[in-house]
Amino acid sequence: MARIVVKFGGTSVATVERIRQAAAHVKREVDAGNEVAVVVSAMAGKTNELVGWVEEASPFHDAREYDAIVASGEQVTAGLMAIVLSHMGIESRSFAGWQVPIKTDDAHGAARITEIDPSELDKRMKARWVPVITGFQGVAPSGRITTLGRGGSDTSAVAVAAAVRADRCDIYTDVDGVYTTDPRIVPRARRLSKVSFEEMLEMASLGAKVLMIRSVEMAMAHGVRLCVRSTFDDAGAPQLAPDGTPGVPGTLVCDEEEIMEKQIVSGITLARGEAKITLRGVTDKPGVAASVFGTLADQNIVVDMIVQNISEDGGTTDITFTVPDSEYDKAIRAIEGARGTIAFERLSGSKGGAKISVIGVGMRSHAGVASSMFKALADKGINIQLITTSEIRTSVLIDDEYAELAVRALHTYYGLDKKDS
Amino acid sequence: MARIVVKFGGTSVATVERIRQAAAHVKREVDAGNEVAVVVSAMAGKTNELVGWVEEASPFHDAREYDAIVASGEQVTAGLMAIVLSHMGIESRSFAGWQVPIKTDDAHGAARITEIDPSELDKRMKARWVPVITGFQGVAPSGRITTLGRGGSDTSAVAVAAAVRADRCDIYTDVDGVYTTDPRIVPRARRLSKVSFEEMLEMASLGAKVLMIRSVEMAMAHGVRLCVRSTFDDAGAPQLAPDGTPGVPGTLVCDEEEIMEKQIVSGITLARGEAKITLRGVTDKPGVAASVFGTLADQNIVVDMIVQNISEDGGTTDITFTVPDSEYDKAIRAIEGARGTIAFERLSGSKGGAKISVIGVGMRSHAGVASSMFKALADKGINIQLITTSEIRTSVLIDDEYAELAVRALHTYYGLDKKDS
Numbered sequence: 001m002a003r004i005v006v007k008f009g010g011t012s013v014a015t016v017e018r019i020r021q022a023a024a025h026v027k028r029e030v031d032a033g034n035e036v037a038v039v040v041s042a043m044a045g046k047t048n049e050l051v052g053w054v055e056e057a058s059p060f061h062d063a064r065e066y067d068a069i070v071a072s073g074e075q076v077t078a079g080l081m082a083i084v085l086s087h088m089g090i091e092s093r094s095f096a097g098w099q100v101p102i103k104t105d106d107a108h109g110a111a112r113i114t115e116i117d118p119s120e121l122d123k124r125m126k127a128r129w130v131p132v133i134t135g136f137q138g139v140a141p142s143g144r145i146t147t148l149g150r151g152g153s154d155t156s157a158v159a160v161a162a163a164v165r166a167d168r169c170d171i172y173t174d175v176d177g178v179y180t181t182d183p184r185i186v187p188r189a190r191r192l193s194k195v196s197f198e199e200m201l202e203m204a205s206l207g208a209k210v211l212m213i214r215s216v217e218m219a220m221a222h223g224v225r226l227c228v229r230s231t232f233d234d235a236g237a238p239q240l241a242p243d244g245t246p247g248v249p250g251t252l253v254c255d256e257e258e259i260m261e262k263q264i265v266s267g268i269t270l271a272r273g274e275a276k277i278t279l280r281g282v283t284d285k286p287g288v289a290a291s292v293f294g295t296l297a298d299q300n301i302v303v304d305m306i307v308q309n310i311s312e313d314g315g316t317t318d319i320t321f322t323v324p325d326s327e328y329d330k331a332i333r334a335i336e337g338a339r340g341t342i343a344f345e346r347l348s349g350s351k352g353g354a355k356i357s358v359i360g361v362g363m364r365s366h367a368g369v370a371s372s373m374f375k376a377l378a379d380k381g382i383n384i385q386l387i388t389t390s391e392i393r394t395s396v397l398i399d400d401e402y403a404e405l406a407v408r409a410l411h412t413y414y415g416l417d418k419k420d421s
Numbered sequence: 422m423a424r425i426v427v428k429f430g431g432t433s434v435a436t437v438e439r440i441r442q443a444a445a446h447v448k449r450e451v452d453a454g455n456e457v458a459v460v461v462s463a464m465a466g467k468t469n470e471l472v473g474w475v476e477e478a479s480p481f482h483d484a485r486e487y488d489a490i491v492a493s494g495e496q497v498t499a500g501l502m503a504i505v506l507s508h509m510g511i512e513s514r515s516f517a518g519w520q521v522p523i524k525t526d527d528a529h530g531a532a533r534i535t536e537i538d539p540s541e542l543d544k545r546m547k548a549r550w551v552p553v554i555t556g557f558q559g560v561a562p563s564g565r566i567t568t569l570g571r572g573g574s575d576t577s578a579v580a581v582a583a584a585v586r587a588d589r590c591d592i593y594t595d596v597d598g599v600y601t602t603d604p605r606i607v608p609r610a611r612r613l614s615k616v617s618f619e620e621m622l623e624m625a626s627l628g629a630k631v632l633m634i635r636s637v638e639m640a641m642a643h644g645v646r647l648c649v650r651s652t653f654d655d656a657g658a659p660q661l662a663p664d665g666t667p668g669v670p671g672t673l674v675c676d677e678e679e680i681m682e683k684q685i686v687s688g689i690t691l692a693r694g695e696a697k698i699t700l701r702g703v704t705d706k707p708g709v710a711a712s713v714f715g716t717l718a719d720q721n722i723v724v725d726m727i728v729q730n731i732s733e734d735g736g737t738t739d740i741t742f743t744v745p746d747s748e749y750d751k752a753i754r755a756i757e758g759a760r761g762t763i764a765f766e767r768l769s770g771s772k773g774g775a776k777i778s779v780i781g782v783g784m785r786s787h788a789g790v791a792s793s794m795f796k797a798l799a800d801k802g803i804n805i806q807l808i809t810t811s812e813i814r815t816s817v818l819i820d821d822e823y824a825e826l827a828v829r830a831l832h833t834y835y836g837l838d839k840k841d842s
Contacts, residue, residue, distance in 0.1 A: 016474050016477040016478050019478065020478075050497060053437050053497070053501055054500075054501070054504065056437040057437050057440065057441075057501045057504040057505050057508065058504050058505065058507070058508035060508065061504040061507070061508075062503070062504060062507055062514070064514070065500040065501075065503045065504045065507075065514070065515055066500070066504075068496060068499070068500040068515050068517070069496065069497050069500035069501060071496075072493035072494075072496045072497050073493075075489060075490065075492075075493045075496075076471060076474070076490050076493050078489070079475075079486040079487070079489040079490035080474055080475070080478045080486075080490060082483070082486045083475065083478040083479050083482040083483060083486045083487075084478050084479065086479070086482070086483055086486075087478065087479035087481070087482075093483070093485070093486070094486055094489050096489070096566075098519075099564060099565075143520060144520070145517075
């Protein structure tokens with residue numbers, strides 16, 4: 001017997017028929033003797049419809065009204081899911097965020113959960129009821145409805161799981177797990193049966209859109225084991241516990257300690273549309289980097305990779321960074337406009353870079369991953385433009401033309417290809 | 422300066438553009454120095470969409486979930502209206518029923534309002550804010566969302582108006598008032614500038630679908646003056662107080678005392694699709710009528726007109742009543758099935774009757790309205806099948822073929838035709 005919080009995303013509840021399909025997964029868990037709570041997103045497309053009306057009503061709208069309007073989407077799904085579960089013979093009722101209550105701060109549109117009172121949910125689950133909770137929302141100290149920002153339903157699910165001390169949180173979505181890389185680029189990409197929170201964080205922020213980074217951070221902080229699964233898998237098929245044994249549907253995101261055989265490299269990610277900008281002959285004195293990136297931050301331009309070399313002659317240095325292609329022109333204008341405060345000789349750059357990252361907790365204990373990566377790329381004649389690293393990740397910027405070739409080469413090089421079946 | 426509650430129905434808020442049009446009426450009232458609160462319905466079509474999903478989820482659904490789902494529609498409109506008003510420079514915020522709170526009993530799907538706490542609304546209105554309140558819904562003692570049943574937004578508006586002691590409640594809809602009869606049948610139908618609560622009740626229950634009967638009852642009980650107006654009238658055009666002077670847009674529904682010159686007849690209503698059923702040779706003893714109509718009530722068949730004549734020979738009598746055409750077969754089966762408890766000789770009936778009613782508080786003081794009505798119909802060769810009366814109404818059942826002719830004849834006869842302009 002386990003206590004499980006299951007979460008269904010927008011595509012999993014897009015129609016009543018899909019809600020039924022999702023509910024079959026809940027029924028399977030209930031029938032297996034588990035205590036289950038459900039967290040739901042709005043039906044796919046509904047949030048966009050609501051946001052569209054808000055924008056049409058006024059481009060400058062009160063965030064509190066935005067929240068009251070947009071939060072209605074999950075209210076509908078929660079009610080429908082409760083009805084469908086009841087129809088299957090499972091005792092169920094819906095809870096809006098304010099009814100639980102899921103308390104948040106008052107940062108409307110991007111609220112943070114401050115406290116969840118687990119008592120009502122706990123009571124229901126012990127009595128074998130299945131509470132269905134609206135994701136993405138809560139209630140501010142003022143009593144008004146808040147939303148957590150896009151993708152916030154994952155965060156709601158993890159927070160509820162932490163509050164009710166669930167054994168795991170199952171995130172049902174339209175993919176069946178976390179892959180070693182994008183299967184559209186590498187058909188031999190493998191589903192990972194387990195991946196650590198740290199690796200998942202790197203993957204989430206680097207282009208694998210399976211889980212919202214914020215929910216992974218919260219899961220790591222509270223030790224909530226996450227299982228990523230597909231709603232569209234047959235709910236009636238034999239299910240194995242997601243403990244890493246072969247044939248298990250889904251990917252378990254958990255503590256590194258739970259993963260016995262650590263891969264040196266767990267995944268390769270690709271992020272396209274990265275523009276690089278280089279400032280040459282920057283006067284090398286304290287505070288110069290702060291000036292450059294402060295200027296960009298003032299314009300709300302998010303900078304990704306940053307590289308600064310030690311200055312050759314002690315007088316000037318070069319700084320290179322990347323921004324999304326769409327922000328390139330704005331960034332160039334911002335830097336040019338700040339010539340008065342930032343002393344540099346030349347500004348150059350180009351759009352259309354691709355960032356390839358190799359990720360794995362094994363890197364901590366295995367030297368030479370970075371150098372082997374550079375060699376693998378060199379063997380294919382791929383030029384590396386920029387390099388950045390973290391403890392469990394090495395990223396390079398290359399010409400976009402070589403992006404797929406690079407991902408496939410590295411995927412094979414690190415032994416991630418699926419065996420022929 | 423007046424305190425006004427204004428209510429917009431579904432067609433008045435069907436799109437963001439229409440919400441803007443509705444908001445222009447609010448702005449006009451605010452600019453005139455009035456204190457205003459707004460009550461809104463869901464966007465036209467949205468409630469049906471939500472109900473459709475509920476039915477699809479399960480034909481046997483928990484009414485509490487139905488309410489949680491369906492109530493989301495007004496939440497959206499209230500937020501959008503608050504945004505649009507703010508954009509026009511009017512301080513505004515939305516209130517869901519549970520936030521006011523509008524307390525109801527726990528009869529989910531058809532809840533009755535038990536109490537409205539006016540303090541927050543009152544404070545806002547005094548400070549020249551415009552609170553926008555979701556119609557149609559409240560919160561049960563259990564803390565769950567309730568709905569008042571279809572058309573409940575009118576009731577919400579009247580209840581809010583009573584709670585904040587408003588000078589009047591303006592019901593904005595897609596028609597510009599209450600007419601002497603259906604203008605589609607009689608092009609010369611006139612808009613009434615004033616009509617009494619009692620007349621409006623008779624008209625509402627007899628086919629004039631302008632106001633929900635329940636909201637009129639509540640308005641009468643609490644002395645809330647109602648003004649029926651069109652959202653689609655130009656909000657910027659010169660407005661006169663709806664006190665009965667010519668050219669005023671809308672109809673004021675108020676106490677009889679407020680109406681100086683009482684018309685003998687204020688309106689003619691038509692209800693089609695009435696089936697009549699006659700039981701002949703019914704044993705005339707106490708309790709027989711109760712048996713007949715108890716049998717029908719057990720089947721949830723709503724009976725409209727009932728006529729029982731004094732028995733000729735003291736032994737048997739005839740009972741005739743009408744039901745909607747759609748209930749005719751069911752009613753016949755129910756009576757046939759109760760032959761054991763109801764003693765009668767013959768059962769006959771037919772579908773397709775039309776009920777014509779002449780309504781007016783002036784009937785109280787003017788004798789002869791009924792007889793003049795029968796004469797006016799006889800002059801046109803129209804046969805009267807059934808007659809029922811109340812203090813301020815006389816209704817007849819006639820063959821549907823003559824329905825329009827009868828309405829036009831009576832409309833002219835009682836001097837209700839619009840003068841040529």
